[in-house]
Amino acid sequence: MYRIALQMLMGDRGKYFGIVMGLTFASLIMTQQPAIFLGLMARSYSFISDLPLPDVWVMDEKVQFVDDIKPLQDTELYRVRGVAGVDWAMPLYKGLLKARLANGMFQTCIVVGLDDATLTGGPALMLEGRLEDLRRSDGVIVDTDGAREKLAKPPATPGGKPVPLKVGDTLELNDHRAVVVGIAKVTRTFQSQPVVYTTYSRATRFAPRERKLLSFVLVKAQPGVAPQELTRRIRQATGLAAYTREQFQKITIDYFLKNTGIPINFGISVTLGFIVGAAIAGQTFYNFTQENLRHFGVLKAMGASNGTLLKMILLQAAVVGSIGYGLGVGLTSVFGYAMRHSILAFKFPWQLLLFSGAGITLICMFAALLSIVKVIRLEPAIVFKS
Amino acid sequence: MQEPAVLCRAVAKTYDTGETQVPALRGVDLEVHPGELLMLVGPSGCGKTTLISIIAGILDQDAGSCRVFGRDFLHMNTREKLEYRARNIGFVFQAFNLLPPLTALENVAVPLIINGAARRTALGRAQEILERVGLGERSRSLPAQLSGGQQQRVAIARALVHNPRLVVCDEPTSSLDHETGHKVMELMREIAMAHDRSLVIVTHDPRIFAFADRIARMDDGHIDSVTTNGVP
Ligand SMILES: Nc1ncnc2c1ncn2[C@@H]1O[C@H](COP(=O)(O)OP(=O)(O)O)[C@@H](O)[C@H]1O
Ligand SMILES: [Mg+2]
Numbered sequence: 001m002y003r004i005a006l007q008m009l010m011g012d013r014g015k016y017f018g019i020v021m022g023l024t025f026a027s028l029i030m031t032q033q034p035a036i037f038l039g040l041m042a043r044s045y046s047f048i049s050d051l052p053l054p055d056v057w058v059m060d061e062k063v064q065f066v067d068d069i070k071p072l073q074d075t076e077l078y079r080v081r082g083v084a085g086v087d088w089a090m091p092l093y094k095g096l097l098k099a100r101l102a103n104g105m106f107q108t109c110i111v112v113g114l115d116d117a118t119l120t121g122g123p124a125l126m127l128e129g130r131l132e133d134l135r136r137s138d139g140v141i142v143d144t145d146g147a148r149e150k151l152a153k154p155p156a157t158p159g160g161k162p163v164p165l166k167v168g169d170t171l172e173l174n175d176h177r178a179v180v181v182g183i184a185k186v187t188r189t190f191q192s193q194p195v196v197y198t199t200y201s202r203a204t205r206f207a208p209r210e211r212k213l214l215s216f217v218l219v220k221a222q223p224g225v226a227p228q229e230l231t232r233r234i235r236q237a238t239g240l241a242a243y244t245r246e247q248f249q250k251i252t253i254d255y256f257l258k259n260t261g262i263p264i265n266f267g268i269s270v271t272l273g274f275i276v277g278a279a280i281a282g283q284t285f286y287n288f289t290q291e292n293l294r295h296f297g298v299l300k301a302m303g304a305s306n307g308t309l310l311k312m313i314l315l316q317a318a319v320v321g322s323i324g325y326g327l328g329v330g331l332t333s334v335f336g337y338a339m340r341h342s343i344l345a346f347k348f349p350w351q352l353l354l355f356s357g358a359g360i361t362l363i364c365m366f367a368a369l370l371s372i373v374k375v376i377r378l379e380p381a382i383v384f385k386s
Numbered sequence: 387m388q389e390p391a392v393l394c395r396a397v398a399k400t401y402d403t404g405e406t407q408v409p410a411l412r413g414v415d416l417e418v419h420p421g422e423l424l425m426l427v428g429p430s431g432c433g434k435t436t437l438i439s440i441i442a443g444i445l446d447q448d449a450g451s452c453r454v455f456g457r458d459f460l461h462m463n464t465r466e467k468l469e470y471r472a473r474n475i476g477f478v479f480q481a482f483n484l485l486p487p488l489t490a491l492e493n494v495a496v497p498l499i500i501n502g503a504a505r506r507t508a509l510g511r512a513q514e515i516l517e518r519v520g521l522g523e524r525s526r527s528l529p530a531q532l533s534g535g536q537q538q539r540v541a542i543a544r545a546l547v548h549n550p551r552l553v554v555c556d557e558p559t560s561s562l563d564h565e566t567g568h569k570v571m572e573l574m575r576e577i578a579m580a581h582d583r584s585l586v587i588v589t590h591d592p593r594i595f596a597f598a599d600r601i602a603r604m605d606d607g608h609i610d611s612v613t614t615n616g617v618p
Binding site: 001004008294295300301302305379381 | 435439444445465468469470471473475480483485487488492497499500501505
């Protein structure tokens with residue numbers, strides 16, 4: 001009977017494709033949109049996740065997320081270093097400074113200042129030059145996306161391609177001369193601004209003169225000291241906010257979730273995808289059953305039980321569901337792969353497969369249920385009606 | 387005397403359409419003997435289809451009893467009814483009602499598959515019976531590739547494949563031209579009548595009356611007369 005169910009399903013090509021297309025569409029939207037959403041959300045904290053070394057981030061109490069800089073006095077660094085259980089503590093400057101481009105335009109950059117002695121917190125992946133080159137005078141390291149896009153020099157010939165910034169080029173940061181000594185690979189941030197690394201002292205020299213300039217203190221716990229415990233001690237000793245890396249990421253993401261319309265927008269997309277997919281697939285599947293009602297009636301008259309017919313319909317729904325789901329998820333993967341070098345955010349963890357899988361299952365159950373009710377209520381006596 | 391294949395006593399059925407009550411059967415008495423071909427004839431709307439639906443166990447009567455091989459569907463639960471139908475009843479319809487995406491062979495095998503036969507066995511048996519209705523060569527064809535007469539022969543093969551004791555046919559020749567209808571009826575008599583099998587055929591086509599053993603004439607929910615063929 002299962003084979004007959006499949007033959008019935010594939011027998012009507014038009015409807016079969018209609019149902020599968022509806023489900024493919026739904027699963028594409030329900031996978032791809034959340035993938036972009038998760039990608040964007042991951043970007044919100046990429047500055048934190050890009051720095052694997054420190055266990056604890058120390059900052060002003062009022063900081064709400066990673067881009068919300070409320071500078072500390074330099075002396076706070078020494079107070080943190082004095083807390084028991086701290087292996088090392090390094091200063092980090094993070095600020096937005098204007099870079100003047102060769103064409104006279106300004107571009108806001110994220111400038112990161114690293115501890116002069118240890119260069120702790122530098123980019124993990126250097127494409128050109130070495131991190132130590134920052135010790136050369138006026139040295140800065142620029143992220144490759146920034147170097148190729150927003151900081152690129154005007155084309156050599158009019159209408160040509162912009163020339164990427166490369167090692168040896170100079171740029172002006174807040175009216176201070178800086179020399180590119182390296183190119184690094186950095187995870188894109190939320191606003192996709194170019195990232196410029198330099199030493200702490202140079203960064204604070206570039207920055208507008210202010211009383212407080214220290215953005216974060218990066219802390220490594222001594223072996224055997226739990227980061228969680230260390231945050232408690234630092235808070236107690238200094239009155240500053242201290243978070244483990246995971247906590248700080250979560251605070252940042254929560255801020256974006258709460259204070260931007262992003263989750264709502266994506267939520268609407270996903271819901272629409274679900275509804276439209278459910279409508280197309282449910283409607284077509286129902287039509288398909290409706291058109292086959294006479295045949296179900298014949299099977300019933302010949303002695304097929306409701307249970308058998310129910311299983312046939314469930315199988316039909318499961319088959320179109322699996323195919324639509326596979327195609328949708330496949331298309332999403334292809335999309336993500338094709339966009340891997342683009343500015344587009346995309347993150348596809350396995351949990352997302354469960355999410356869209358559950359969505360498609362729901363649609364199929366809904367579609368099958370409508371049809372099943374119809375078939376179970378069906379009087380076999382209709383077979384003699386012409 | 388042998389037990390009748392079908393024994394209806396005072397069978398009544400009224401359709402309730404919500405607004406109106408349509409009495410379709412008003413106390414029908416009928417016997418069908420084992421091994422006979424009984425034709426049920428009468429004007430349109432007189433209740434023929436309703437009666438064979440009750441006899442075939444796909445519709446419940448409101449009153450009276452209808453025993454098929456000694457058992458009344460009213461006294462069976464749903465599962466027993468299904469099994470009883472699956473084993474004992476064959477169906478032939480005016481509109482053929484073959485499953486379009488299945489080949490002739492697969493269509494014929496359906497009753498056996500419903501009865502739980504393995505696909506291989508079912509297809510083997512289906513091929514035999516298709517050959518007996520003269521369509522052994524067309525077993526791979528889809529219904530749409532066959533003529534009306536051929537489709538009805540496939541439907542007859544399907545009605546007989548599981549060796550039911552009773553075959554009910556509603557207007558089996560009405561969708562066919564006279565000559566084809568005649569051939570179909572010849573085939574019915576020839577292969578359907580074996581093994582004490584009974585046939586109840588609803589028709590209003592007087593040209594095939596000659597194939598009947600007995601003819602029951604219906605009007606307005608009653609059986610007016612039953613005549614043995616050739617004997618007025
Ligand atoms: N499902 C139904 N609902 C309401 N009335 C019906 C239904 N089926 C048949 N009838 C009515 O019952 C009467 C007998 O119908 P039917 O048994 O189909 O007659 P026949 O087959 O002799 O033409 C007719 O008046 C018909 O309109
Ligand atoms: Mg009728």
